[in-house]
Amino acid sequence: MAPKPEQRVLAEGLSVSRLTRGNWQLAAKHGPTIAEDVAIDGMRRFVEAGITNFDCADHYTGVEELIGTFRRRHPDLAARLTVQTKIVPDRDVLSGITRADIENIVDRARHRLGVDVLDLAQFHWWDYATPGYVDSMIWLAEMQAEGKIAHLGVTNFDCARLEEILATGVPIVSHQVQYSALDHRPENGMAALCRDHGIGLQCYGALAGGFLSDRWLRAAPPAQAADRSQQKYRLIIDEFGGWDAY
Numbered sequence: 001m002a003p004k005p006e007q008r009v010l011a012e013g014l015s016v017s018r019l020t021r022g023n024w025q026l027a028a029k030h031g032p033t034i035a036e037d038v039a040i041d042g043m044r045r046f047v048e049a050g051i052t053n054f055d056c057a058d059h060y061t062g063v064e065e066l067i068g069t070f071r072r073r074h075p076d077l078a079a080r081l082t083v084q085t086k087i088v089p090d091r092d093v094l095s096g097i098t099r100a101d102i103e104n105i106v107d108r109a110r111h112r113l114g115v116d117v118l119d120l121a122q123f124h125w126w127d128y129a130t131p132g133y134v135d136s137m138i139w140l141a142e143m144q145a146e147g148k149i150a151h152l153g154v155t156n157f158d159c160a161r162l163e164e165i166l167a168t169g170v171p172i173v174s175h176q177v178q179y180s181a182l183d184h185r186p187e188n189g190m191a192a193l194c195r196d197h198g199i200g201l202q203c204y205g206a207l208a209g210g211f212l213s214d215r216w217l218r219a220a221p222p223a224q225a226a227d228r229s230q231q232k233y234r235l236i237i238d239e240f241g242g243w244d245a246y
């Protein structure tokens with residue numbers, strides 16, 4: 001039998017498998033539709049293999065609901081699961097955002113996932129020029145105190161804004177960032193900042209959506225992106241120096 005993947009303690013009361021199952025690829029409009037039964041069966045196999053931490057987001061259309069369905073169909077496996085979702089207010093509501101806007105996203109996630117308490121809520125803010133991210137984190141900490149959220153995290157913040165949030169005393173336990181052979185940005189201070197504050201770094205894009213694999217070695221670039229991942233990571237390749245450099 002294969003060894004179970006290691007666990008990592010992100011915070012007191014939050015131990016997760018070191019490998020996380022990402023679920024963006026199941027979202028509507030990411031790429032070709034994946035049938036519900038196939039998606040649920042994939043989740044079952046991951047949990048049985050010991051990959052018991054699932055990542056999702058309020059804007060991964062249909063994914064929180066799918067995980068909720070998985071939990072109802074497999075209550076025994078659901079008991080081993082930790083789920084981290086993302087709280088990502090739409091760009092058009094950032095200006096003038098209210099506590100109720102944030103609470104609606106939290107309550108919707110609890111309802112879709114079928115849980116009373118979110119294991120880990122990871123907050124993202126699209127536009128630093130629009131104020132509101134510090135207030136939003138304080139509101140999330142209030143919802144944590146009310147028992148709707150067990151732990152708080154962030155995703156795709158820069159050092160200055162994460163420090164601003166930390167200065168309020170809001171307890172952040174994890175930061176999800178892109179980190180790969182193409183994208184070393186977390187090495188420019190973020191890894192050190194997180195280490196100093198006991199914040200676990202969670203890395204996505206490790207395979208650049210599949211571009212960092214034999215399949216693309218010495219191959220021509222795709223004429224057209226097959227899915228949202230190829231769109232996203234093609235932009236990273238272009239920023240990194242273009243297809244030839246890649």
Ligand SMILES: NC(=O)c1ccc[n+]([C@@H]2O[C@H](COP(=O)([O-])OP(=O)(O)OC[C@H]3O[C@@H](n4cnc5c(N)ncnc54)[C@H](OP(=O)(O)O)[C@@H]3O)[C@@H](O)[C@H]2O)c1
Binds near residue numbers: 023025209211
């Ligand atoms: N916080 C954020 O902003 C953010 C952003 C993006 C993703 N995420 C999270 O991270 C999760 C993972 O997504 P990612 O973007 O980080 O993807 P990734 O791990 O960089 O790439 C995954 C893709 O790599 C390909 N792949 C996997 N194993 C392979 C292998 N052994 N050989 C060749 N290709 C292989 C598959 O694509 P093919 O099937 O096409 O080959 C797969 O879909 C998401 O589901 C989401 O939960 C978070």
